[in-house]
Amino acid sequence: MTGSGQDSGLQRLAGMADLLPLESKRWVAAEAIVRATMRQYGFGEIRCPIMEPTELFERGTGTATDIVQKEMYTFTDRGDRSVTLRPEGTPSVVRAFLEESLGAKRPSWKLFYIGPMFRAERPQQGRLRQFHQFGAELIGPAAPEADVELIALGDAMLRNLDVPVPRLVINSIGDKQARADHDAALRDYLTAPAAFARLCADCRRRTQTNPLRVFDCKNEQCQEVIAAAPMIDRFLTDEDRHHFDAVRAGLDRLRIGYEIDSRLVRGLDYYTRTTFEFKAAGLGAQDAVCGGGRYDGLVEVLGGPPTPAVGFAAGFERILAVSKLPVDEDRLDVFVCALGDAAFELTSQILAALRQLGLSADRDFLRRGLKAQMKEADRLRARSVLIIGDDEIAKRRFTLRRMDKAEQREIDAEPSQWTVDEFRK
Numbered sequence: 001m002t003g004s005g006q007d008s009g010l011q012r013l014a015g016m017a018d019l020l021p022l023e024s025k026r027w028v029a030a031e032a033i034v035r036a037t038m039r040q041y042g043f044g045e046i047r048c049p050i051m052e053p054t055e056l057f058e059r060g061t062g063t064a065t066d067i068v069q070k071e072m073y074t075f076t077d078r079g080d081r082s083v084t085l086r087p088e089g090t091p092s093v094v095r096a097f098l099e100e101s102l103g104a105k106r107p108s109w110k111l112f113y114i115g116p117m118f119r120a121e122r123p124q125q126g127r128l129r130q131f132h133q134f135g136a137e138l139i140g141p142a143a144p145e146a147d148v149e150l151i152a153l154g155d156a157m158l159r160n161l162d163v164p165v166p167r168l169v170i171n172s173i174g175d176k177q178a179r180a181d182h183d184a185a186l187r188d189y190l191t192a193p194a195a196f197a198r199l200c201a202d203c204r205r206r207t208q209t210n211p212l213r214v215f216d217c218k219n220e221q222c223q224e225v226i227a228a229a230p231m232i233d234r235f236l237t238d239e240d241r242h243h244f245d246a247v248r249a250g251l252d253r254l255r256i257g258y259e260i261d262s263r264l265v266r267g268l269d270y271y272t273r274t275t276f277e278f279k280a281a282g283l284g285a286q287d288a289v290c291g292g293g294r295y296d297g298l299v300e301v302l303g304g305p306p307t308p309a310v311g312f313a314a315g316f317e318r319i320l321a322v323s324k325l326p327v328d329e330d331r332l333d334v335f336v337c338a339l340g341d342a343a344f345e346l347t348s349q350i351l352a353a354l355r356q357l358g359l360s361a362d363r364d365f366l367r368r369g370l371k372a373q374m375k376e377a378d379r380l381r382a383r384s385v386l387i388i389g390d391d392e393i394a395k396r397r398f399t400l401r402r403m404d405k406a407e408q409r410e411i412d413a414e415p416s417q418w419t420v421d422e423f424r425k
C-alpha cells in the first residue's frame with residue numbers, strides 16, 4: 001500500500017509494504033485456498049527459517065544468477081557469520097530435506113511453503129523487495145508425470161485463486177550435457193566481436209558467467225542479438241526430448257493448454273529439462289505469477305546423493321493484484337453501547353459473557369455518547385446493539401436492538417439466560 005499520511009520522519013524501506021486489516025483479510029483468504037489446494041494434491045507444509053547461511057544460496061541458487069550477484073540482503077551477524085535473508089525457498093527446502101535425512105525415510109516427498117522472500121531489486125509495479133511466495137517441491141521422482149503434477153497444481157491454484165486467464169509457457173533446457181553444449185555454442189556466438197559490441201554491460205558479464213541469461217535481458221539491443229543465437233532445442237539429447245514429449249503428452253491428456261517458448265530459461269541456475277511459467281494479463285512487464293521447473297542436480301550440489309526434483313513458486317502480490325477473489329467484510333455480532341460510568345465498568349463482563357457464547361462482541365473505550373457509539377456500531381456492521389444505561393442496570397433489563405431486522409426489545413440482564421440466536425440469527 002502507498003500512503004501520504006502524517007510524516008513521522010520514519011518510513012518503511014523502499015519495496016516493502018504494510019498490509020492493513022482489510023487487505024490482510026484478502027491475503028488470509030488466499031492463503032487458506034493455497035493450503036486447501038496443497039492438501040488436495042498431497043503436499044505437506046514445511047516452514048524453514050527466513051535467514052540462512054549465505055553459502056546456501058551461493059551454491060543453491062547459483063553464483064551466476066542476478067539474485068546472488070546483486071540482489072541478496074546479506075550481512076555479517078554478531079558471530080561473524082555471513083547470513084542472508086532468503087531470496088527464494090527452494091534451497092532451504094533442499095537443505096532441510098538433507099539435514100532431516102528425509103530421503104532415507106521415503107523416496108518421494110511433496111513439500112510446500114508460504115512466506116516472505118527478499119530480493120534487493122529495483123522496485124516497480126509487481127516487483128518488491130520483500131514479497132511473498134507459495135511454493136511446492138516434489139523431491140525424488142524423475143518421471144515426467146511429476147512435472148505434469150506440478151504444472152497441474154499450479155494451474156489449479158491459479159484457477160482456485162481466481163486469476164483471470166493465465167497463460168502457461170513451457171520449455172526444456174535439457175540436462176547437463178545439452179546445457180554444457182548450448183552454453184559453449186552461445187558463448188562463441190555472443191563473444192564474436194560484432195555481437196559482443198552490441199551487448200549491455202550486464203550481458204557482457206553474462207557471456208562469462210551464464211550466457212543463457214542473456215535471453216532474459218530486457219535491453220532491446222541484446223534482444224536483437226539473441227534473436228539469432230543458437231537455441232537450446234538443437235542441443236537436447238534423446239532422453240531430454242523424450243522427457244519433454246512425455247510432459248507435453250501429459251498436459252494434453254489433462255487438457256491444460258500451453259505454449260512452447262524456447263527462450264524460457266528462467267533466472268535460476270539449477271534448472272534441468274522442464275521449465276515453465278504462468279503469466280497473467282493486466283500486470284504489465286512483471287507478468288509472471290508462477291514459475292518453476294525440474295532441478296535434478298540441486299540436491300547433489302548441496303551435498304546429497306543424486307536426487308531428481310521438480311517445483312514451482314508463485315508470487316502473492318502479483319496474484320492478488322489481478323485475482324477476482326471476493327472478500328466478505330466482517331460483521332460484528334454484538335456491539336455493547338454503554339451509557340454512564342456504571343455501564344462503562346460493567347461492559348467488559350458483558351463482552352466476556354457474549355464471547356463465551358461464541359459471539360463476536362466489541363465496545364467503545366472512549367466514553368462517547370449514544371450517537372457516536374451507534375455510529376461505531378454501524379461502522380462495524382453490528383447485527384445487534386446491546387444498550388446499557390443506569391435505568392437498564394436498575395431494572396436488570398437491557399435493551400437489545402437488532403440492527404439487521406430493525407427490531408428492539410428488552411432482555412434479562414443475566415447472561416446465563418442468553419442464547420446465541422437472539423443476537424445473531
Ligand code: HAM
Pocket residue numbers: 087088089090119121126127128129131132133135136137267268288289290291292293295310311312313314315316317318
Ligand atoms: P522465481 O521465478 O524467481 O522462482 O519466483 C517465482 C515467482 O515469485 C515469480 O513468478 C513471481 O510471481 C514472484 N516474484 C519473484 N520475484 C518477485 C519480486 N521481486 N516481487 C514480487 N514477486 C516476485 C523461484 O523463486 C523458484 N524458487 C521457483 C521454484 C521452486 N523452482 C523450483 N522450485
